[in-house]
Amino acid sequence: MVLSRLTLGIAVVAGLASPALSKDLTSVGISVGSLGNPFFVATIKGIEDKAKGVNPNVKVTAVSSDYDLNKQFTQVDNFIASGVNVLMINAVDPVAIEPSVKRAQAAGMVVAAFDVAAAGADVTVMTDNIKAGEIACQYIVDHLKGKGDVLIVNGPQVSSVVDRVKGCKAVFEKNPGIKVLSDNQDAKGSRDGGFSVTQSLLTRFPKVDAIFAINDPTAIGANLAAKQLNRSEFIITSVDGAPDIEAELKSGNSLIKASASQDPYLMAGQSLEYAAGILNGKKPEKSVFLLEPKLITSENIGEYKGWTAAR
Incomplete structure (x- = not known):
């Protein structure tokens, strides 16, 4: 349409x-x-x-x-x-x-x-991008049935990223059972950044139920960090709908479960x-x-x- x-x-x-x-x-x-x-x-x-x-x-x-x-x-x-x-x-x-x-x-x-x-x-x-953040994070809320500890792996403060996080937070704020543990770590919108930031956050927080990554490269890096740390108790959502994320969603063994496609x-x-x-x-x-x-x-x-x- x-x-x-x-x-x-x-x-x-x-x-x-x-x-x-x-x-x-x-x-x-x-x-x-x-x-x-x-x-x-x-x-x-x-x-x-x-x-x-x-x-x-x-x-x-x-x-x-x-x-x-x-x-x-x-x-x-x-x-x-x-x-x-x-x-x-x-x-x-x-x-x-x-x-x-x-x-x-x-x-x-x-x-x-x-x-x-x-x-x-x-x-x-x-x-x-506000809607992209909303639908990616509504998936998290639905999956967690409105209750859980979540991370937002942020990125460069360009308008698209700011709006995605704004949309995501708006959804979380409507659900008082959702606790955002971190939302201000810039992973540079990259796979390497997603890996390093998520690795640090997972080391800091022993219990995480979901991660919203601001784009697909960040999400893939976050997934790799989780694997290295043997963490599998949470899901990851993101934004882009990139070819790499298609493979993750089809694999059946990735923590990445959804992406708002562009x-x-x-x-x-x-x-x-x-x-x-x-x-x-x-x-x-x-x-x-x-x-x-x-x-x-x-x-x-x-x-x-x-x-x-x-x-």
């Missing part, structure tokens, strides 16, 4: 937009949080495929900010200097990035955000499509588009079709 609404939205915008001077899409600059995360690899592929659909000769350059705001500032300045048409940004900080966004726009670039918000961007397409390929591709329209004077009917997450579990994984990008 989300796909059809978004597709229809693009068609309506194209039909209603006032005439404007056409600008060729010749170059796209992309700054993502981490090239080591399969999620961001899929976003880059989505942007590249949509861009080449507009202009087969378009130049697409992708760089990793590694969640370093100053590094992202420099990347944007480099894209401005190279004269790209469209800046696709996965902002390290949704508010602090605004001066860079404004500089890019002043240089004639269209700025499109994806996955996380970016103040001042021309358009943003992202998952409804579609990074579609998300970033839609953002580029809107940006290309804006480049040609076709302003979308709104500036922020939210995609609906769906909870995939060890019970319904057989019905899950996975991310849109070919794997």
Whole structure:
């Protein structure tokens, strides 16, 4: 349903937009949080495929900010200097990035955000991350029948992560039998970070009933930490619906039991499509588009079709 609404939205915008001077899409600059995360690899592929659909000769350059705001500032300045048409940004900080966004726009670039918000961007397409956190943590509440000790393995404080944790906590707060033992440890959104942070938390807390990890790499790291410590008394849920998590959910012997799925390929591709329209004077009917997450579990994984990008 989300796909059809978004597709229809693009068609309506194209039909209603006032005439404007056409600008060729010749170059796209992309700054993502981490090239080591399969999620961001899929976003880059989505942007590249949509861009080449507009202009087969378009130049697409992708760089990793590694969640370093100053590094992202420099990347944007480099894209401005190279004269790209469209800046696709996965902002390290949704508010602090605004001066860079404004500089890019002043240089004639269209700025499109994806996955996380970016103040001042021309358009943003992202998952409804509050809902993603809600459904992942409601699974925990249901599994525990409203009572238990839980960990939230946090991550970089980008808007998507903040919103997931916000949604998760809102669910837990409605259930007074749920006790959050820890919620402020940053596992960097990575497998290695998930492993080290979870290992430390499990050593600290002898009784844990569930873990909410802010993304799939973190969840996989948490699962590995549990195995190393011979801990198996809890379940893990997360967000992404990545290919690696499909294997975990199908295995039958993983502590990971659910993930709120996203579609990074579609998300970033839609953002580029809107940006290309804006480049040609076709302003979308709104500036922020939210995609609906769906909870995939060890019970319904057989019905899950996975991310849109070919794997």
